[in-house]
Amino acid sequence: MNEVESAALKLIGVSLAFLLIAYLVWRKRHAEAVPAVPKASKSPATPREFKLPKLSRKDRTAEEAIEISPSRLARIRGKAPFDRLSDSESETDEVAPPSAETKAMAEAMLASMVAQVEHEADLIERRGNEAVSIRLVPQIPPRDAGRATSWLGGSPRLDARMAWPQIRETPADFLAQIDCSALPDDLWGGLGPRSGALAFFIHPRDGDMLVVPVAQPDDPVGPPRPIDDPDSFFAPHGGLRFGDLMPFTRRAFPEWPIDLVAVRPGDPDPRASEVGDDDGPGYRLYRTGYDIADTAWHPFDWDSMTALVEILDMRIARFWREPGDAPSPIEVQLANAERRLAAPDEADGEPVDRALLENQYAALTELVEASHAAAEMNREALSNAQEIIAIVRESARKDDFSPAAAAAVMGALQTIRWAKVNRKPDPEGRPGAERIETLVLPLTEHRPDAPLWAHDYHAIWFDHAKHAYAAGSDRLSPEALAVIEPYCRELAAREMGGIGHVPFAYVHDYDEDADATLLELPSSGLMSWMFGDVDHLVLTIRKPDLAVGRFDRPLVQFSN
Numbered sequence: 065m066n067e068v069e070s071a072a073l074k075l076i077g078v079s080l081a082f083l084l085i086a087y088l089v090w091r092k093r094h095a096e097a098v099p100a101v102p103k104a105s106k107s108p109a110t111p112r113e114f115k116l117p118k119l120s121r122k123d124r125t126a127e128e129a130i131e132i133s134p135s136r137l138a139r140i141r142g143k144a145p146f147d148r149l150s151d152s153e154s155e156t157d158e159v160a161p162p163s164a165e166t167k168a169m170a171e172a173m174l175a176s177m178v179a180q181v182e183h184e185a186d187l188i189e190r191r192g193n194e195a196v197s198i199r200l201v202p203q204i205p206p207r208d209a210g211r212a213t214s215w216l217g218g219s220p221r222l223d224a225r226m227a228w229p230q231i232r233e234t235p236a237d238f239l240a241q242i243d244c245s246a247l248p249d250d251l252w253g254g255l256g257p258r259s260g261a262l263a264f265f266i267h268p269r270d271g272d273m274l275v276v277p278v279a280q281p282d283d284p285v286g287p288p289r290p291i292d293d294p295d296s297f298f299a300p301h302g303g304l305r306f307g308d309l310m311p312f313t314r315r316a317f318p319e320w321p322i323d324l325v326a327v328r329p330g331d332p333d334p335r336a337s338e339v340g341d342d343d344g345p346g347y348r349l350y351r352t353g354y355d356i357a358d359t360a361w362h363p364f365d366w367d368s369m370t371a372l373v374e375i376l377d378m379r380i381a382r383f384w385r386e387p388g389d390a391p392s393p394i395e396v397q398l399a400n401a402e403r404r405l406a407a408p409d410e411a412d413g414e415p416v417d418r419a420l421l422e423n424q425y426a427a428l429t430e431l432v433e434a435s436h437a438a439a440e441m442n443r444e445a446l447s448n449a450q451e452i453i454a455i456v457r458e459s460a461r462k463d464d465f466s467p468a469a470a471a472a473v474m475g476a477l478q479t480i481r482w483a484k485v486n487r488k489p490d491p492e493g494r495p496g497a498e499r500i501e502t503l504v505l506p507l508t509e510h511r512p513d514a515p516l517w518a519h520d521y522h523a524i525w526f527d528h529a530k531h532a533y534a535a536g537s538d539r540l541s542p543e544a545l546a547v548i549e550p551y552c553r554e555l556a557a558r559e560m561g562g563i564g565h566v567p568f569a570y571v572h573d574y575d576e577d578a579d580a581t582l583l584e585l586p587s588s589g590l591m592s593w594m595f596g597d598v599d600h601l602v603l604t605i606r607k608p609d610l611a612v613g614r615f616d617r618p619l620v621q622f623s624n
Contacts, residue, residue, distance in 0.1 A: 184570050192329070196248050197565035197581075199325045200240070201334050202534075202556040202590065204549055208321040209536030213243035213261075213281075216561075217534075217591055218319020220263045221281035228288050229265045229274050235288050236265035236274055237296065239317070239585065239593075241281075242563070246324045251564045252580045255610045262615070264583055264603070268296040271595070271622065273603055275582065275615035290315045301530075301555070301589025302346050302523035308378070312371040312524045317591055318534040324563075335568075336557040344558070344589070345551045346523065350510070356518045357478040357508040360543040361525055363470045366460050368528045372521050373453045376477075376507075379517035380446050394435060398428040423496035430500045431487060438483035438502060445482040445507060452476055467541065480507040484514040526551070530590065552590060559588040569600040569623030579604045582618060596622040 162170075200216065208215075220238045229236050241264070244257040261278040268291070291298045292315060299305040300313045327333055354361075363369035391399070401424050407416070456473060463469070483504050490497035503514050510518035529548055532539050540548065562568065562584050566576055569586070573579075583603045587594040595601040600623040609617065 180572070191566040191568070194329075194565050195253075196250050196326050196328050198247065198251065198563040199327055199334050200561040200563070200585075201323045201325045202552070202560075203321045203323060204553045204556060205545075206321050206534055206536050209319075209534065212321035214241060214246065214322050214324055216240045216320045216322055216585075217317030219284040219286050220265075220276075221261075221278070221284050222263065222276065223278055223280055224282045226276075226278075226282075226285075228285065229263075229276055231265070231267040231272050231274055234267060234269075237268050237291060237317075238287065239264045239266055240561075240583065241278070242324070242583075247563075248326050251326075252610060253607070255580065255607060257613060262582070266297065266601075268293045271297075271601070271620055273618060273620045275603070275605075275618055277613065277615060291317070297593045297595055299587070299594035300523075300527045300592045302526070304523055304527065305594070309375065309520055309524060312375065313527050313592075314367075314531050316531070317593060318531045320534045320591065334557065335560040335562070345554050346526070346589075349522070350515075350519055351512050353509070353511045354518075354522075355478070355506065355509045356521060356525075357474045357506065358543070359471070359541055360547040361522060362467065362474055362541070362544070363525070364467070364529070364532065364539045364541070364544065366465045368525055369456060369465065369470060369473070370460050371524045371528070372473075373456045375521050375524065376449060376517050377453050379520065380449055392435070394428065394431055398425070398432050401425040401428055417495070419494075420496040423490075423494050427487075427490075427496065427498040427500065431485065431498070434485045434500050434502050438485050441481065441483045441504070445480050448480045449477070449507060474508060478506045478508045481505065482507055482516070484516075486513055527592070555588070555590040559586045559590055561585040567600070567602045567604075567623065569602070571600075571602045571604075571621040571623055573619060573621060574602075574604060578607060579619075580607050580610050582610075596624075599623045 200214075202216070203212075216239065218238070220241050242262050244261055245259050247256070247258060249258065257277065259279075261281050263276040263278055265274040265276065266272070298315065298317070300310075304310055304313055325334055356362075363372050401421065404416075405418075405421050405425055452473060459469070481504050483502055486501045486503065488499040488501055490499055503511070505511065505514055507516075508518060510516075510522070526548070529540060529544060530552060533545070533548055533552065563581060565581055565584070567574060567581060567584055569584075574581075581602065582605050583601075585591075585593070585595070585601045587596075587598045587600070602621045602623060603618050604621070605615065605618045609615070
């Protein structure tokens with residue numbers, strides 16, 4: 065299904081939703097127009113005529129057969145005894161038509177919804193037909209680290225002695241700087257600057273933006289504070305923003321040099337228009353499994369090394385329970401199964417399926433025995449892991465980091481074995497039966513059916529490694545580079561921003577004839593930022609303002 069068909073289906077859905085809303089509004093107004101209890105006149109001075117609902121015309125002899133009087137029944141129902149229409153009237157009374165106000169409101173709602181769908185369909189038709197637009201293509205591998213003229217994240221290069229930009233007295237977060245001299249002459253229809261640079265800043269909480277023209281970019285200026293606002297747009301890849309791994313992340317947007325690639329009709333587009341049904345490289349890796357003892361995943365500095373041992377220390381508490389702890393849920397289930405087997409053949413008058421109970425009891429017995437054996441192995445694994453954790457913590461305070469030491473730590477962790485017990489369906493399909501499987505794995509191995517800590521470490525490793533990679537650091541091994549480069553390349557294509565185009569994602573307030581797109585940035589795991597609910601940040605400007613270089617009133621929108 066193409067985008068036009070999708071917009072048409074959306075229009076049909078919106079129309080149906082409108083009809084439902086209009087019907088509910090009409091029903092509500094009609095219900096309000098017929099009060100349950102007639103109202104009395106407030107004052108003789110303002111006479112109003114009230115007509116009581118007619119009483120039932122049923123023969124009174126029929127009423128005498130009723131055991132509960134109408135007044136008593138009314139008290140039980142909470143309604144007046146005379147608030148009943150006859151069967152004939154309830155069937156024949158016509159429903160009042162909706163008022164003119166209701167019709168006008170419904171028509172306005174429908175017109176608004178139709179206009180929105182038509183606007184989106186129009187933008188879909190225009191998208192990709194721009195005379196020229198720009199893609200912000202992250203350099204992979206980075207070529208201009210430390211000397212880029214256009215980049216995302218990191219630190220801006222402002223005019224000499226320019227103060228750090230603020231939005232409503234709040235230091236803004238820096239997003240991007242674009243070299244205007246590298247923009248094509250016909251971008252934005254020939255409007256806008258072609259010298260100097262534009263630096264883009266965002267309010268850390270509400271999304272207001274500031275566009276700062278820079279005449280002569282000077283030395284990089286560091287932010288006055290780290291990105292530490294919990295409501296900021298900082299969101300590292302892998303969902304780290306929403307879990308207990310956030311303290312281990314690099315609290316900054318990586319400084320990533322970009323190429324400004326012009327795209328004209330018929331040109332190949334470096335941006336991935338279709339991202340597929342999978343969830344990205346990290347999730348695919350989670351499903352396939354891997355071993356972090358592989359050199360590619362080794363820590364490469366003390367930050368990544370200490371994060372490794374702290375994450376391990378957090379997760380190995382899942383290994384085992386202290387002797388004397390309360391019975392586990394599985395042990396409670398086993399005790400209940402044993403009691404049911406000892407009960408009579410019938411319970412509550414229903415026959416008991418003895419074969420089902422026996423299969424359940426056998427499976428739970430095997431599961432408890434396997435869990436106890438795994439707990440013994442894991443108790444020893446816990447002790448050995450804690451020794452390595454203590455050594456790393458002590459070394460981090462006094463020794464220089466070395467890749468050889470990291471390799472030794474990873475090798476030692478790989479020799480530790482731990483056990484994971486899994487319950488699986490019985491291959492023969494017997495009711496109540498299960499297959500109990502015990503996996504014995506190196507402590508460094510991740511498997512999707514035995515997640516413990518390795519994938520958590522991997523998420524933090526990538527968060528640290530992408531900063532080092534974007535900066536052109538030589539700390540990453542060739543094996544690490546072979547892993548991270550395709551990872552970053554795929555994310556970059558899926559999350560690529562742009563300039564001068566019809567927005568990739570729909571925004572309400574955009575007119576191609578009147579507006580120009582200054583910048584669009586999708587939420588990005590590569591850049592550690594998230595806008596709205598994984599939406600796009602779209603910054604537009606009126607073309608007359610762009611023509612005169614007035615950047616003080618851009619329009620900021622999040623896509624929907």
